[in-house]
Amino acid sequence: MITVPDINTLFETFEKRSQPIRNLDKLRIGDADYLPFVTNYKSQELCADIILLDYEATLQENRYLADNYPDLAPAIWLFARSGQGDEWFIDRKTLQVLYYDHEKGEYGDLKDFLEIPVRFAGFVQLGLVIQQLEDRLDIEDLLKLQGEYKAALEQIHPLLYGVYPYRYFED
Structure with a gap:
């Protein structure tokens, strides 16, 4: 039987970082469920569609967004990708998960992203x-x-x- 994991035990099987991240200044995202993951765990491949990125990879990806898409970067936070090259974001205002299909090419407007009706924990x-x-x-x-x-x-x-x-x- 497929079961939905309890939200309080989501990270139990994830591989921990050797040292948790203590300085949260570079993490400009206010999702209270996301922050414990990115500061305490390594990247995790949950399935082929979902690879959660660790602290260093997340900062690198979001720095790239800020440098190359300065109008869009303040609205989104890249936190995961798929094995096919698609990407997962958190909408910084609503904290909803957004999906971007890599076949669309360059990022355009926020309306080009598919809103998934969950936040990080549900994701x-x-x-x-x-x-x-x-x-x-x-x-x-x-x-x-x-x-x-x-x-x-x-x-x-x-x-x-x-x-x-x-x-x-x-x-």
Whole structure:
């Protein structure tokens, strides 16, 4: 059975940094669930679609955004990418997760990003649900598995299954 991980134990299996980051001055994002991750853990591949970036990689990516997209950078914070080259952002105002398809090319306007109806903690739950799905794709009845997957995503947010850009099943 695919289950939604408890929000209080999301990082239990993640690999910790040898030294936590104490100075938060460079982290210009106010998500109270994101900050404990980026300051205490190494990069984590939750699934092929979601690779959470560590402190150093996050700073490097966001510095690149600030240097090359100065009008857009104040509105978004890059924190993850997919194995396909797509990227995940946090909207600095709403703290909602945003998705950017790399096939669109250069970043344009904020409206070019797909809003995912979760914040960072819900996004980590999503990644861990997909991890469970991927572990069972080859050994389970696909129709039953699709129902479990859809129910788990809808438990995180009722619109998540319909909005999530990567499709594992044909509807």
